[in-house]
Amino acid sequence: MRKSPVNYLLALVIIVIFWLITGLLLGGFFSDSITLAEKSSEDFYFEYQLVSGIASLLTFLLVSLWFVYGSDDKVLSKQNEAKSKYTTFFISCVMVGVIAAVVLFILNASEGIDIVSSMLMFVVQILNTLLAFWLATFISSPSNVENIPYMAG
Amino acid sequence: MSVNYAIGIGGTGAKAIESLVYLCSMGLGPSTLRVIFVDPDKSNGNLTRTRELISRYNELRAVLGEENIALGLFKTDIKIFTPDTWTIFERAGMTLRDFINYNLLDKKERDAVDILYTQNELDTPLDQGFRGHPAIGALVMAILNKNEAPWLEFWRDMKTTQTAGDFKAFFFGSIFGGTGAAGFPTLTKLVRDAEENQLTGEKRKAVVGGALVLPYFSFNPPTDSQSESAKMFVDISNFPVASKAALLYYFSKELGVDYYYLIGNSFSTNLGEFSIGSATQKNKADVIEMVSALAALDFYSQNFSDFNGANRYFIAQRNKEDLIHWEDLPVPSFGDKTEPASKYFIRRNIYFTTFMHAIQNYFHHEIINNNLKNINSLNWYKNNFEKKKVPLNTADFKDNLTKLQDFSKLFFNWLDEISLPEEVQLFKMNNIKHNWNSNGTAVSNLFSGFAESNHHYTKLIKEFNEQSISEDAKGSLQRLVNLAYKGSEKFSKYNYGLE
Structure with missing residues (x-):
């Protein structure tokens, strides 16, 4: 589950x-209700x-970069650096x-969408990238960095 | 189970025992070993160094736990007595004149003494050794009080031994100096002929072995002021003559040694400044002392139940004059006999050295200096310590880990010293001295005679991640050592092609 290419497929x-x-x-749901x-x-x-879809694709790209970084054995001696790197990837996902x-x-902008629907769309987009990134890295990060994702280990 | 004694006579004896202790820490020694030092110079630097080493060894062995001892780490239970050294003289500043009560002798006796000993020999204080004059030592060592420690335990052990050949006494001493040259023939004969040693018929309880070390070092000549103040001292120019005379003596007389190991070297290591004795006599270790320790291990590994009393002589030689390599070391027949002894010997050396390197460069550094920050997300830490609620930050644990780290420093210093002559090609000291951050592949290339490896030290950390710790290992240090040693062993197997 943590070995390539299985972890990439799982992600x-x-x-x-x-x-x-x-x-x-x-x-x-949004297209019907708004x-x-x-x-x-x-x-x-x-x-x-x-x-x-594009946001999900970018999320997959970030997950893949994390996997590449984490599968290099040298990361075993740089766990502090790996933790910072993970945080960077995580924030990047929020940004996406x-x-x-x-x-x-x-x-x-000119469609007059109400504020509640706008906020819901905002939250859903962030969750789409953030939760997917976290879950994918939580489940299938390479063993060198498997305890680094939040709440792992 | 046999009773094994190691008796180190003089400076060379103490240094050979130092090597023996390091071999025991690798798991190459017998299961038990009792050590006695013989030296009138009780503050001799060489003796002090070995004493301290044994003390550290025992301190660590006490906290490592049985499961690690079962792996071979610090396998030998080394016992020393209080006092651990037979200093021969009861008070400081004793001279030969005092010892024999010269002034109470009658005229004929005095004349005899005057023929045998010079005025210098009679009047020089002997608490810094016999200064290359074995004739003095031979006289004073023949009078041994069996009821005083450390000999008390020696004779008691011999008395309680009931099986022929079950008491193994091995003596280390130089043939060319003062204390060793005097003590070796005197004490070995005392032991072999002792009443306590006799069984019914021709059988004896004790078998006596000895490493007779021929000249293997030199030092700078004394300065004029040293010569003036010392009057009587060891002179290296006398070494060959003294050795020749001693060898002739051993050859012509019936002595107390059953197994002789004659050890020497055609090149001599310069040990630096001259010293009469005492704390300043702190010589560097030499590979010859390790060979002497290997001789002792060979002796302890023998089964003497059918020993017939015939003397045996062992001589080893290297293949090339200008090189000492692994295959040149005379390796005892130890191990479980399922592989050549030499391979077993190298394997244990490699496992232990790699383990010590990992303790020094990784575990101690990351746990004590970096306060776990760089390791607290690694599997080996999470699975074996955090999840099992075994803390690696208690004062007690840190103290013990630092003791292990200190031992590793001594060990690497010893390796450095025995590797000083360029002819000795056993360890790659440059790599041993490198820390892991400055050279990532240093730990993969600690030994001479193996192909260059490009395994980064992170491969070793990967092995730590994959090890499972023995469930019997409960304490923090026991678990850490178990993990570190097993990981080092696994890594070494593929890194050095030992599988």
Whole structure:
């Protein structure tokens, strides 16, 4: 589970599942429940899926970079550095989620989306990247760094 | 179980026992060993160094736990007595004249003494040794009080031994100096002929072995002021003549030794400044002393139940004149006999040295200096210590780990000293001295005669991560040592191709 390529495949599966939940399922929910000024709900749904998909892809990229870093044995002597590195990757994931949410706001700026729906979309985008990253690294980080993800070990 | 004694006579004897202790820490020694020193110079630097080493060895052995001793670490139970040294004289400043009560002798006796001894020999205080004059030592050592420690225990052990050949007494001494040259023939004969040694018929309880060390070192000549103040001292120019005379003596007389190990060297290591004795006589270790210790191990490994009293002589030689390599060391027939003894010997050396290197460069550094910060997310720590609630930050544990670290420093210093002559090609001292951060592959290349390895030390940490600790190991130090040694062993097996 922690060895390549199994850990990469597992991470991909986790991220895809998250995208299915946040991009397809919750995207469908938002497109049905939000009232838009001009844009059709199909167009909104497509854009939502696309932005979430790109965010998930970037999340997978960050997870992969962490796996590459963690599978180098030299990290065994630099656990302090690894902890900082993990935090950096984690914050990067938050940033990806934030950017995805901001992109969605910009694309729908003239549609008059209410504040509660906007906040919900924001939270969902961050969770899409952050939770996926954390779960993937929690379950399948290389053994050299398996105790570094938050709450691991 | 046999009773094994190591008796170190004089400075060379003490130094050979130092080597023996290091071999015991690797797991190459017998299960028990009792040590006696013989030296009128009780503050001799060599003796003090060995005494301190045994004390540290015993302190560590007491806290390592049975499960680590079972791995071979500090396997031998080394016992020393109080006092541990037979200093021969009851008071300081004793001269030969005082010892024989010269002034109470009649005229004929005095004349005889005057023929045998010079005025210098009669009047020089002997509490710094016999200064290369074995004739003095031979006289005073023949009078041995069996009821005083450390000999009291020696004779008591011999008395309680009931099986032929079960009491093994091994003597170390130089043939060319003062104390060793005097004590070796005198004491070995006393032991072999002792009443306590006799069984019914021709059988004896004790078998006596001895490493007779021929000249193997030199030192700078004394300065004029040293010569003037000392009057009587060891002179290296006398070494060859003294050795020749002693060898002729051993050859022509029936002595008390059953197993002779004659050990010498064609090149002599310069030990530096001249010293008459006392604390300043602190000589560097030499590979010859390790060979002497190996002779003792060979002796202890013998089964003497059918010993017929015939003398045996052992001589070893190296293959090339200008090189001492692993295969040149005369290795005893120890081990479990499932592999060549030489391989067993090298294996134990490698495991222990790698383990000591890991203690010094990794465990002590990360636990004490870095306060666990860089290791608290590693599997070996999480699984074996944090989750099991075994703390690595108690004062007691840190104290014991520091003691182990101190032992490793002494051990590496000893390796450095025996590796000083360029002919000795056993260890790669440059790598041994490197810390892991300055040279990542140093720990993979500690030994001469093996192909260069490019294994980074993180491979060794990986092995620590994958080890499971013996469930019998309960305490923090026991668990850490168990993990460190098993990991070092596993790493060494593939790194040096020992599998």
